[in-house]
Amino acid sequence: MVSAWMLVGLGNPGPDYEWTRHNVGFMTADEFARRGRVSFSAPRGMRADVAETVISTLGLGTIPGDKLFIVKPRTYMNESGQAVGRLAAYHGVAPGHIVVVHDELDLDFGRLRLKNGGGDNGHNGLKSIRAHLRTGDFHRVRIGIGRPVGHQTGAAYVLGRFPLAAREDLAVVIARAADAAETLISQGLTTAQNKFNG
Known part of the structure; x- marks a missing residue:
């Protein structure tokens, strides 16, 4: 039986x-x-911007027909659920087969934390997805970005760019987050947590 998965990367569209x-x-x-x-x-x-492949292309799973939809909502962050809800309904992807990758202020830069379900912890993208799926029972790959220092607000911090000096390290973090999501899809949440949660 073909079983579709959806990898949703959260962000804001456009060069800004x-x-x-x-x-x-x-x-x-x-x-x-x-x-x-x-x-x-x-x-x-x-x-949304959508790329479609099959899980076996990534070396995951053994059923060639298993589809994987890679999704970047074209809405702004706080409306991400519109795209996720529509795509999940259209392609018949269950919440338990949705992996949402997002930034996390409460984790130091580079740390990862995988989980299923839970609240939105003030993250507007997660809040919107929960509302449109009518459940929070989807997987999350949380990428630590750390907290601002000084008087900078959280909103200004998350919308700030990574400094050039950090981008080499950032590439490693992104590759590791992709590895974590691949492991979650192919081997399950517990295995992925044991390997990547830090």
């Missing part, structure tokens, strides 16, 4: 938001598409 901390989910989705050798397109009415 490239390299911002809030866009680590987009960066991970781009890495997934690179590994799957597929390009993004914008299906009509879906409000």
